[in-house]
Amino acid sequence: MGVYNRILKKSLWVFHMSASPCNNCDIEVLDLLTPGYDLERFGIKLVGSIRHADVLLITGMGGCKISERVVRLYNQAPKPVFVVAVGTCPIGGATFKDSYSRCGPLDKLIPVNLYIPGCPPKPEAMIEGLLKLLGRLD
Amino acid sequence: MIAVYTLLFPGLVFTAFCGMIAWWIERKLSALFQHRVGPPWYQNFIDFFKLLGKESIVPADSAIIMYSVAPLIAFASVVAFATVLGSAVFLNIEIAGDLILLLYLSSLVSTGIFLGASASANVYAAIGASREIKMLLADELVFIMVVLVPVVKSGFSFRFGAVLNTSAITSFSGVMAYILGLMCIQAKLALQPFDLPEAETELAGGVEIEYSGVLLGIWKLTKAMEFFIYPLFLSVLFFGIGKGFVGILLNVLFYILTLIILIIVKNVNPRVTIDKMLNFFWKVLSPLALIALVLALFGG
Ligand code: SF4
Numbered sequence: 001m002g003v004y005n006r007i008l009k010k011s012l013w014v015f016h017m018s019a020s021p022c023n024n025c026d027i028e029v030l031d032l033l034t035p036g037y038d039l040e041r042f043g044i045k046l047v048g049s050i051r052h053a054d055v056l057l058i059t060g061m062g063g064c065k066i067s068e069r070v071v072r073l074y075n076q077a078p079k080p081v082f083v084v085a086v087g088t089c090p091i092g093g094a095t096f097k098d099s100y101s102r103c104g105p106l107d108k109l110i111p112v113n114l115y116i117p118g119c120p121p122k123p124e125a126m127i128e129g130l131l132k133l134l135g136r137l138d
Numbered sequence: 139m140i141a142v143y144t145l146l147f148p149g150l151v152f153t154a155f156c157g158m159i160a161w162w163i164e165r166k167l168s169a170l171f172q173h174r175v176g177p178p179w180y181q182n183f184i185d186f187f188k189l190l191g192k193e194s195i196v197p198a199d200s201a202i203i204m205y206s207v208a209p210l211i212a213f214a215s216v217v218a219f220a221t222v223l224g225s226a227v228f229l230n231i232e233i234a235g236d237l238i239l240l241l242y243l244s245s246l247v248s249t250g251i252f253l254g255a256s257a258s259a260n261v262y263a264a265i266g267a268s269r270e271i272k273m274l275l276a277d278e279l280v281f282i283m284v285v286l287v288p289v290v291k292s293g294f295s296f297r298f299g300a301v302l303n304t305s306a307i308t309s310f311s312g313v314m315a316y317i318l319g320l321m322c323i324q325a326k327l328a329l330q331p332f333d334l335p336e337a338e339t340e341l342a343g344g345v346e347i348e349y350s351g352v353l354l355g356i357w358k359l360t361k362a363m364e365f366f367i368y369p370l371f372l373s374v375l376f377f378g379i380g381k382g383f384v385g386i387l388l389n390v391l392f393y394i395l396t397l398i399i400l401i402i403v404k405n406v407n408p409r410v411t412i413d414k415m416l417n418f419f420w421k422v423l424s425p426l427a428l429i430a431l432v433l434a435l436f437g438g
Contacts (some may be wrong), residue, residue, distance in 0.1 A: 004188075004191050007184055007187050007188050007191070008188050008191070010181075010184045010188075011181065011184045011185045011188045035172050035173045035174045038169070038174040038175050038176075040165070040169060040174065040175075040176060040177050041174070041175040041176060041177060041178070043177055043178075043181055043184060043185070048347070049346070049347045049348075051195060051347065051348055051349060051350035051354070052346075052349075052350065052354060054188070054192075076195070078192045078193040078194070078195050078350040078351050079192075079193045080192070080193075
């Protein structure tokens with residue numbers, strides 16, 4: 001898998017899913033694509049369909065309604081796929097931790113490869129996190 | 139020999155390489171337009187090899203045979219297009235009626251895309267498929283009239299070799315047809331403002347939405363090869379093939395100019411709606427193409 005991982009590292013296509021966040025994290029994720037941060041120089045690209053994705057990037061605390069869809073999307077993704085949880089929400093629920101509609105944390109639903117905590121994490125932290133994921137592929 | 143032509147030199151390998159580079163130029167220039175750094179030059183190769191190693195999922199309720207054959211139809215037509223075009227341009231080999239064959243192959247690519255999209259049993263793909271076929275109906279008429287202008291200029295010859303010996307761009311009708319041809323190529327490559335079938339932000343990839351793994355890789359390779367051959371077709375059709383070193387240099391420069399015009403138009407235009415696009419092609423461009431053709435017939 002050595003050679004293939006090295007290729008995969010340079011071309012991660014990200015599918016962004018929001019599983020009941022407060023929307024702050026999503027805005028920060030979109031920041032990553034703006035000229036200031038420009039993830040395309042690492043070959044990282046946001047794609048519109050889960051079938052094209054290598055990374056499933058999930059924000060939010062995982063509401064009960066969306067959690068079925070999270071599992072479904074994970075099953076629809078072509079393997080190998082990495083799950084990245086952005087924000088404190090998927091870990092501990094942040095402000096929504098006592099919500100009646102919370103079915104998280106995320107790793108109860110699907111296996112998570114990487115957590116990027118923060119409420120919301122800065123774009124720099126996300127880049128750092130994604131690069132850590134790249135490092136782990138070695 | 140035919141196998142070598144098809145697989146190696148003007149065909150598959152050569153065109154795929156040049157296409158990936160041409161596509162990279164598109165991505166890099168678009169990035170520069172947006173004040174970004176953009177991907178490294180080998181990005182498209184890496185993307186392609188990565189897709190080869192991913193799992194290929196065939197959706198359960200798709201038309202399975204058509205779903206897997208359609209990318210191959212489009213891919214095979216592009217390879218055939220590249221071989222016929224490349225043999226005429228680089229090797230001076232002609233086959234009878236090659237210009238008509240090229241027109242036919244170019245619409246076969248769109249047909250392949252249409253078949254694949256409608257076989258995937260996805261609403262977005264279905265919308266993409268219907269748009270793809272409407273775009274084919276819209277740009278094909280203009281494209282044929284545009285191609286007829288150099289044919290008229292070269293003395294009514296449907297041999298590609300004869301067309302390559304005359305440069306139609308020196309006349310008024312030639313310039314007009316070239317500009318119209320640029321718009322048709324824009325539509326055939328599905329670049330903005332005519333990227334209706336793919337429409338990343340609206341249809342989430344449209345025609346390719348259900349494809350993954352190897353089959354998606356074949357779509358991407360098809361697209362990359364189209365990036366090389368359509369601008370090449372247009373530029374040699376109107377510029378002809380130059381003699382000697384200077385001539386060939388001019389040819390290369392003219393090809394790059396064609397590519398760059400396409401990319402600039404892509405970057406400064408938003409996507410149009412399908413009715414605007416049809417109106418534009420049928421009511422504006424078709425009469426203009428007819429005028430250019432008539433002008434060419436009267437020697438203008
Ligand atoms: S982690 Fe914080 S900022 Fe992000 S979605 Fe949750 S509450 Fe909002």
